[in-house]
Amino acid sequence: MSLTEVNVTINGKSYSEWVEPRMLLSDFIRETCGLTGTHVGCEHGVCGACTINMDGLAVRSCLIFAVQADNCEITTVEGLACSGELTALQKNFIECHGLQCGFCTAGILMSITDFLEKNPQPSVKEIKETLSGHLCRCTGYEGIVKAVEKTVQDNNKEVLQRS
Amino acid sequence: MDKVIGKAVTRVEDMRLLTGQGKYIDDIGTPSQTFQAAILRSSSPHAKIVSIDTAEAEKMAGVKAVITGEQVKEYLEPFSVGVSAPVQYYPIAIDKVRYVGEPVAVVIAKSRYIAEDAMELIKVKYETLPPVVDIEGSLEKDAPVLHENVGSNIANHRTFNYGEVDQAFEEADAIIKHKYLFPKYTATPVETYGIIAHYESSEKQYTVHANFHGPFVIQAIMAQALKIPSNKLRIIVPKDIGGSYGIKAGTFPYMVLLSVASRIAGCPVKWIEDRQEHLSASSSGTDRVTYIEAAVKKDGKVTGLRMKMIDNVGAYIRAPEPACLYRTHANSTGAYDIPNLHIDAYAIMTNKLPTGLIRGYGGQELYFPLERIMQKIAFELNLDPADVIRRNLIQKDQFPYKTASGGLYDSGDYIKGFELALETGKYEEFRKKQEEARKDGKIFGVGLACIVEPSGSNMGYITVALTPEERAKSLPKSGCSEAATVSMDPMGSVNVRISTTPSGQGHETVAAQIVSEVLSIPSDKIKVVAELDTSTSAWSIASGSYSSRFASLGSSAVFYAANKVKEKLMKIASHQLNVDESELELRNGAFYVKSDPAKKYALKRAAGSAHWNPLSLPEGMEPGIYETYYYSIKAAEPPDENDLINSSVTYGFVADLVTVEIDPETGEINILDYITIHDAGKLLNPLIVDGQIFGGLAHGLGGALFEELVYDNKGQLLTGSFMDYLCPTAPEIPNVTIKHIETPSPMTPLGAKGLGEGNTMSAPVAVANAVSDALSPYNVAIDTLPLSPNRIWTLLNEAKENNHKEVTI
Known part of the structure; x- marks a missing residue:
């Protein structure tokens, strides 16, 4: 060919x-x-x-x-962590136990990073809808949803502090 | 230093996995000149292979070899399996195909793209045979027989009688019975099977890298099939496995197939399974028909159980089957005090994908009929289902509890757990709400399930498949051994090697926690190596990741290995300080003299002296710090002559309460709340514990609502992609409340029991009970799964049409 x-x-x-x-x-x-x-x-x-x-x-x-x-x-x-420091989302995946085997994690991080850039204030429902494009058989999604929610909260705090 | 065992510490594995630096089978690189394999598979469920023409495929540029069953057979014996039926199972079809997806030829080529092109040029001529897919159909007199030399489709049949079953039934006030079908479903780890196999003729050795997680007794089975001494089969498991949930134990036929393919082709070969192959031809759970009968007193007390269980192991019975029938043998009566038990157990074969380990293995198949019948007892005797459960639960003062079939439940407080579920789920309140809702035409239901979660399998249990007479002819099998090694290098750094081949359960983290606490060293200074290499690791037949065995066995091996290191270091410190060991205590990385805390000896120094200055060691002590501990539990005895068997070493408890609302228009089930109470003994890391529970629950809900490997009556698989095989995604997961009670296991040094499979066992029936409860005014009861809107809608409408006649599926 x-x-x-x-x-x-x-x-x-x-x-x-x-x-x-x-x-x-x-x-x-x-x-x-x-x-x-x-x-x-x-x-x-x-x-x-x-x-x-x-x-x-x-x-x-x-x-x-x-x-x-x-x-x-x-x-x-x-x-994502090209400067050597994890992004807030990555850190929250650790904090909230958003991964187990880690195989689906890369794809989820890429989707959610893009999603949060475009939707900085999503509802839990919107977060779950976005995650519906990903299969994770380890976590039952609980830790993942929490990690995304916490990232949104962290971002909000940061915005508040800046203003 | 603080206690770290039992703390919700974050995981050491996460950093590499979040930055794309995980090392899964497809990431670890290959030896030079490795070729890629693609597997041609049967499109027919049952057929004779008349001919295979590989000439065109072999001519294609870039193709190294095209290998058929006839060629492979020369290097193999059929896999051995723990039943007496003479089923010949090879990893590739020899003269017949028996399920859609069965390997027929292997193409070895420069790239997977070329291999798949060549595959299309292979011409296979089949003479089709009638298929059999139905469980009971396989037992009919004129059913097509898959294995002519076996003479029937029965791979295994055993009958067990414990206690005075007939008497219990004679004296019963009521006999409640029903038939249930638990369907075939699977686990779909997002990473598929992957294998790199390399045969070196100079050494006559196969080296196989694979995402295989044991049980490592299968290493012996593979070596036997390959007709080689077992030390000529070196298996290396990468430190990262992209999920398994039991399914990856099924890599073993492919490990053998690719090994032989490497030998024939004369080069290392790599194969990564694709998703369609995974769904059609990897492994799956076992579908089971159960006829269950309960002898019941009028207050709901069950005095005896009869179960006829027919397991469909697919086209070939293969290890570890028929273990689905026996893994839960000790806990066949679940969480209930039922002294009289009769089991009639069949493993039969049909033209479907062969089965194997899956999360919950045997538990969901057992508890579906058991917990459904408990609810049916309540309904038929006009009792509250909660009262029927209460009346039958084993009482706290009965522990350790000996079950009818030989189990030894180590600890528990089932009533406390169950009452906590009712209280958390506001059971009484919901009943009132349900009553009100019914008046408004709304359909609400509540489902209960209490289950015993066995963990840490006794390797002897599978021999229950044989009669006591058959067992007596070979050596007894027992135990549940696991090994771990803790070492300290010359600079005093700690390495831990485990043989529990984790696939996401955080074993590296928990092992580090345990060693940290024993040796009083911060856990981030401890390196845990999870790769397993059968040529260099300490391992045994039970090693691996299955039956939730890390918390009960793997962690115990780590604990004792660390203690061996501690004891040696303490001897060194005692010698150097010239004080008795009893005078020393270990804290903050040093041995302190209790009576004179100014006097201390650093742990690092003790370890260092074992390397740098061995002549300073106490008389007779070996240099170096390298301790391996093999751990087993005495309670894992072989089955006795009465077929009594304690099939697991620890037994947790799960009590579930689930509430649902059903849309009468669409049949859709909306889970309102899922309450689950767990007693897994002492929790080693609560963060990981809850993660495991959520994952197991999601899988259980998948089994309840969505997941099934569907075959049509001609044996064709209808769910060969993720468009058809539906897994739950984030929006499908309901509100979940997890609560824990801890009754430490007296069996294990840390008091821990296994967990993570419980809700996979309980959720299918808990949801089925909730739906049956909701639909009880319509006389609709659930006899099978999954509960798709279509199924519910049909049942509901049939019931309406039949004017409230009893409807079964």
């Missing part, structure tokens, strides 16, 4: 690679770029484990071909 060039920025770093047009973006990220923090759980867009941020949007990387990401900016879970 012929190869196509893909130029993509992931977590601030440029990657220029030749790939088969049928290669999934999730495989590209994991195998070609070696960023194994993004996980693959179903390859049909239901479980949400492979969620990444592409050009400011949380998307399923198993439903996108690598060639579609040409000239795009991607953030994966490895890019």
Whole structure:
């Protein structure tokens, strides 16, 4: 199969690679770029484990071909704490026991990070609706919902302190 | 230093998992020249393989090998299994396929993409045979037989009589009986199976990396199947497993298949299962038909039980089956004081995916009929279901309680737990509310369930599948051994090695807590290594992560290994300070002389001297600090000649109260409140405890409401993707209240019992009881699951049409 060039920025770093047009973006990220923090759980867009941020949007990387990401900016879970310090959401996942096996966690962090950027004051119902795009078989979602709620509260406090 | 055991400390695992640095099977890298495998699977539920033409596939560029069952068979014996029926189970179809999804050929290629392309070029000719999918249908005289050499579809059949069952039934005021079906469902860890297998001809050794979590008795079964000495099968389990809930014990046939594929292809091979493969061909829970009969006094006291249980183990019986029938054998009478028990247990085979471990294993299948019949007793005798439960619960002063079938319930206060559930769920108040709501045409219901949660399996229990005479022909099996190693390096740093292959339960965290407290060292200074390597780790047949065994067994092994280290260090300190050991106490990382606290000897220094200056050690002491402890519990005895067996070593208690509202228009069930009371003995880390409980409950609710591996009557799987196999997501989880009582186990050094499976066992029946309670005015009772809106709507409407005649599913 012929190869196509893909130029993509992931977590601030440029990657220029030749790939088969049928290669999934999730495989590209994991195998070609070696960023194994993004996980693959179903390859049909239901479980949400492979969620990444592409050009400011949380998307399923198993439903996108690598060639579609040409000239795009991607953030994966490895890019969240790039300064070495965990984000507030990541910290609250620890605090609220929002993860057990951790396999679905990367996708959830990517979805919720995007969600909170766009909806800084979500209701619990909205949080749960957003999480409905992710399967977690360990936690029963309780710790995850709490971690997101706490992040919203922390952000509110920060905003109040600033004003 | 403060006590850390029992504290809700956050987890050491989280940092790597939150930053994408977890090391799951698909992340650990591969040996050079590793090829990728894809597996061609049967599209037919039951057929003879006439021919397999691999010529075209082999010609494709990038393909290294195409391997069929005939080739694989040369290197294998059938897997051994704990029943006497001569079922021949190989990890790939040899001459027949017996379920949709059964492996038929393995393609080894440069990439998975190429392997899957080549797979499409393989031509398999089948001669189809009639399938059998129904449990009782498999027992009919003219049923198609899956394994001709067995002669029937029965893989195992045993009958048990405990106490005076016939007398209890003769003397009963009422006999309440019914038939229930617990369906086939699964657990769907988000990470699928993954295997990297490498055969090295120079060593004649297989090295297999896999997300397999035991029981490691299966290592022996795999080595036997591969016809090699067991030390030529090295299994390495990565430190991170992306969930399992029992299902990943089912990786073992694939570990063997890929091992042989590596040998034939002459290169290391890697296979990552896809989701469709997982749903059709990994492993699943066991579907069971139960005919249950209770001998009851008019006050609701149950004096005897008869259960005919028919387990469907799928197309092949394989280890650890028929364990679903026997894992709960000791606790067959649940939380109730029922001295007379008859069990007629069958494991049968049909053209469905073979079964295996799953969270709750055997518990949900047992408690569904048991707790349904308790409610039915109340309804038929016109009693309050809560009163029937009260009348039958084992009393506090009866502990340790010996069950009819040989179980030894270690501790508990069931009445206290149950009353707490009623009080927390405002049972009486809800009954009044329900009455009012009925007047307004609303359908409210409350369901109760009390269950005993067994943990830490006795490895002897599976031999109950054999008759006492058959058992007598081989060595007895017993115990529940687990091992842990605690070591200190020359600089005094602590390493802990565990063999409990965690898949998210936080074993690294809890092991660090325990060692921290024993050695008086901050837990962040302790490194816990969770990778298991059968060539270098301390392990035994019971090792692994299943039957909630970490809290009862794994943690105990860690505790005793740490104590061995402490004892050695104390001897060193005593020698150096020239005081008796009884004069010393360990705190803040140093041994202090009790009578003269100014005199102390640092723990690090004691450890250091064992490495740097061994000549300074007490006479006869070995240098180094490296202690392994193998832990088992005496109560895990082999079954006796009367088939009495204590199948687990610790027994927790769960009391659930769930309230529901049913939409009469759509049949949708809305869970209003879920109250669950747990007694798991001493809790080691309450943060992790509640996380485990929530997870187990979500799975139980999935089983109650959504999840089923559905096959049509021709044996085709209808739920092969996450679009059809429905798992609960965040909005489906109701309000949940968890409360704990703690009656420490006298069996374990820390008083802990296992947990996390309880609600997977209890929630399906608790919800079914709530729905039956809600629908009792319509004479609708729930006999099977899951309770989809469609099922409820149909039942409700049939009941209305039948003018309140009894309706069964």
